[in-house]
Amino acid sequence: MIRVTDVIKRYSSEVAIGPVDLTIEPGGIIALVGPNGAGKSTLLTMMGRLLGMDGGSISIAGHDVARTPSRELATIVSILRQENHFITRLTVRQLVGFGRFPYSQGRLTPADEQIIDRAISFLDLTGLEGRYLDELSGGQRQRAYVAMVLAQDTEYVLLDEPLNNLDMRHSVAMMRHLHDAAHTLGRTIVIVLHDINFACQYADRLCAMKDGRVVAFGTPEEIMTSEVLTDVFETTVEVIDGPRGRLAVYY
């Protein structure tokens, strides 16, 4: 369970996020949605202890993220940001191997290798495992990063806009992979998405944020209504029944 209590982040006297209170039960995909500047990525980054808080606390599976040693936390929660540029030249397999660092501290055991194998094949990267990251397309590279956090084998996975820069086909493939990871591997995946229809289709729960606060939290059926979305995005949103569930129409 991720428990966010009274979390505040101040950027300046005018701009602040929070106080945010939120409880995320384990299991499934939880999508953070909301307009630009709502604080989705900031909240996610604070959950992943990449950014400090100015008040409040966050605990994941009973561990306070501000106080638990980073190394211990790395076996419970993993986080992937949008921008990843490395100066080191790595192959896909080497990158995914880094996901085992919290357990192996750099010395990979046969068991680690098997987990790496699984993570790579889970994201259909087996044929590419010997390729260097700078030789891959954007979509392939994104999959390699996700394979790394899956190899980290944590119960909680936090992803910041993993569909950024992916085309339709790769976005759908990525969401299917994540859906599988959540339901067959039993992970809890918290994900920042800006496409509300993607979120509705693949997420099990939606968390809508606006102006630094959580304004709605519930199942897609509860959130995907014209009233809620119109209020959250401050633009008229109609919700219609499509062939595979609800669709938000806002243009």
Next chain:
Amino acid sequence: MADVLSRPAPARPADAPASGPLPTVAARRRYTVVVVVLAAMALGFGFGLLAWANPMPVGSLGFWRIAELRATNLVTMGVVALCQAVATVSFQTVTTNRILTPSIMGFEALYAAIQTTAVYVLGVTGIIALQGLPQFVLQVVVMVAFSALLYGWLLTGRFGNLQIMLLIGIILGGGLRSVSSFMQRLLTPSEFDVLTARLFGNVSNADPQYLLVGVPVALVVSGVLYLRSHRLNVLALGRETSLNLGVNHRRELITVLVLVSILMAISTALVGPLTFLGFLVATLSYQLADTYDHRLIFPVAALTGFVVLSGAYFVMNHVFRAEGVVSVIIELVGGTVFLFVIVRKGRL
């Protein structure tokens, strides 16, 4: 190192890419060849510097006496190569920037300021006043304290920011340099000549007794960094990925930077400033070793450093007979490589 190279990839075909630092058989073979060639060159230049143009026949008592004198220089080169190579590679890793060198962080400016002040205040005797083991240790301590203060001030606390720390270090160095250059204007030409000899890196600046302290400290600090290789591999992926993988980024950063400053201080206090040697060596070693793993990079870098230094001295002493300008030549080559790299590079 051997266990890294020979580790089997279990239950996988032998030619499948491994997760290890050298993914293919070809890469492993290449690495071995590079290390062997570098070691051979290091031995060759080393022996050459000891024995070449030695007036006594090889093996005689006189031969060894002359060789002993030259051996001090050789040991100095070894220490400097080790310090510069390990320090620069580690520094580039923790700053996640392959075109930086720790020498621009104010070490050399501080060294120059200390030397210049001594000559300015005491005249030519100032240089002598700075010689001796306690003075050597004191200079190292001052330089390390300077950088530790800088890191403590700028990397901790709520607003800690690595790049601002780097820039402030560079600017402080610039400020010190303008103070030094003002004092240099007021020196008599003879004082200035004495000072100049100290302001250009030269292995004969090193007094053998400094090595008693310099060698063990350099070995221990490099050893500590070598043992942290796995963590350095992660730090190279940047702050966010390191934190995600459970590395206490800020603590590691400061630890590594302090270790780097010890190595740089030893090298600078031993032989004087060598601004681009570290950059040259690190850039060459990444080309040669072609791996991300610091366990493999460090040995190649140290060997490359020694080959560059001893090779430059050998060629300059015995081919061009221009010993005094060795460091300047290295700086020129390093600087040119720097220009080449920044013009070719696509991203910083």
Next chain:
Amino acid sequence: MTVPSPAAGAVRAPGRGRAPGRLVDPKLLLGILVVGALLVASLFTGVYDIWGADDGAAMFAITRVPRTIALVLAGAAMAMSGLVMQLLTQNRFVEPTTTGTTEWAGLGLLLVMVVAPEASLTARMIGAVVASFVGTVIFFAFLRRVTLRSSLIVPIVGIMLGAVVGSISTFIALRTNSLQIIGVWFAGSFTDIIRGQYEVLWITGLVGVAVFIAADRFTVAGLGEEIATNVGLNYPRMVLIGTGLIAVATGVVTVVVGNLPFLGLIVPNIVSLIRGDDLRSNLPWVCLLGIGIVTVCDLVGRTLIMPFEVPVSLILGILGAVVFIALLLHRRRRG
């Protein structure tokens, strides 16, 4: 971080009740008065007794007047070079000292002196200007090629580049036994400015006029290549003109006065901190503040250890470093 943040400028300008583009206001007149007073002080500061001695008036005309004019021209030129450079690179931490331009000018000057020791002032100047131009073009070419993750990397790379060029100069100087001499050349000082030697500095006055004329176009260029081209500006030509102006100003000032470190960096930053980012109305302030700071540093240098002089570059180097660090820390606080 881009230099002119249009939003910030737009917010601030109306708050001051100023019509955009209006150059003269009462505060500016006050500023002119203060700087004018400093210049008068500069005219009457010195060891030589211009009132009592027989040739006092002559000395006044030979040394004090040229020195004061040189302060005005060099201060304004370096401050404006910094501003233009910051606009063209869209980076606030860029100026001739942090991009290696100064070192290139020094290298050019040194090469001319080595090749032709008897070369005229004009020849030396051409050498310095050409070298600064080449250096600035290399730096800009580098900036265009790489995608930067942080604006702070730009000055770091620039200073490294300057160190490389500086080491080449050092090598040449060492081989020609002129190390201490070049130290004297490169340290900016107005001590040796006398009649008959400073006149070429008037060229930098022309640079200043050119910047004033092209101010609006530089502002647009400062919004980036895409926006500038979109509104019909010939961006490459503007970059070329800007680089040329910077090279001329840096080259001439380096030859006649020497290095004036950080002036081009701190002046535009202080002005935009106080007044926001409206280039057109800021330009006179940039000139004034540049002149003012150089004059104060020169006055301090002249009076600190009278009858000797401390070179202005030392005082400027220390003051500039302190202000630069303060700017960085200020920025750090804002995140």
